[in-house]
Amino acid sequence: MTAPEEAHTSTERTLILVKPDGVKRGLSGEILRRIEAKGYTLAAVELRTATSDLLAQHYEEHVGKPFYEPLVEFMLSGPTLAIVAEGDRVIEGFRSLAGTTDPTSAAPGTIRGDLGRQWPTKVLQNLVHGSDSTESASREISIWFPGLS
Numbered sequence: 001m002t003a004p005e006e007a008h009t010s011t012e013r014t015l016i017l018v019k020p021d022g023v024k025r026g027l028s029g030e031i032l033r034r035i036e037a038k039g040y041t042l043a044a045v046e047l048r049t050a051t052s053d054l055l056a057q058h059y060e061e062h063v064g065k066p067f068y069e070p071l072v073e074f075m076l077s078g079p080t081l082a083i084v085a086e087g088d089r090v091i092e093g094f095r096s097l098a099g100t101t102d103p104t105s106a107a108p109g110t111i112r113g114d115l116g117r118q119w120p121t122k123v124l125q126n127l128v129h130g131s132d133s134t135e136s137a138s139r140e141i142s143i144w145f146p147g148l149s
Helices: 020-024 028-037 052-058 068-075 090-098 111-115 134-144
Strands: 011-018 041-048 080-088 128-130
Touching: 011 028, 011 090, 011 134, 020 028, 020 068, 020 080, 028 041, 028 080, 028 090, 028 111, 052 068, 052 134, 080 090, 080 134, 090 111, 090 128
Parallel strands: none
Antiparallel strands: 011 080, 011 128, 041 080
16 A cells, blocks of 8 residues: 555656846856755756747747736846756645745745845746646746757
8 A cells, every 4th residue: 555645746847947037146056956955856957048939939828918028038138047857746846945926925935035036017037937737847848958858
């Protein structure tokens, strides 16, 4: 018989991005440290300069929304650290570790709560992105790391 805690384990992968504001502020190492301290494994890490085409694929569900163009412009403003992390319930775990989207209301102890800054009308600059579901993770990983199986 499986122990209750084992019954709920689900090893999965997620895409994590340290956005240009995090890279520019020198926070990539601290963010990686927190991911590893949480017990997740780094399957791939690459400093990349995103292209308009890559971002159009990544944010395709947001095309036409008012924040789409400013988001793409921001993501093109500097390098991004793209990470594939894996572990038990890593999608849920990293989103909890990241904190709420708005750094001002993100809880202390989270990446955004501890390291985020409030930029008037620029919640887009919130240090990190994490996939929100297994479907999103699979799609996003295939965009950023097409050779990763």
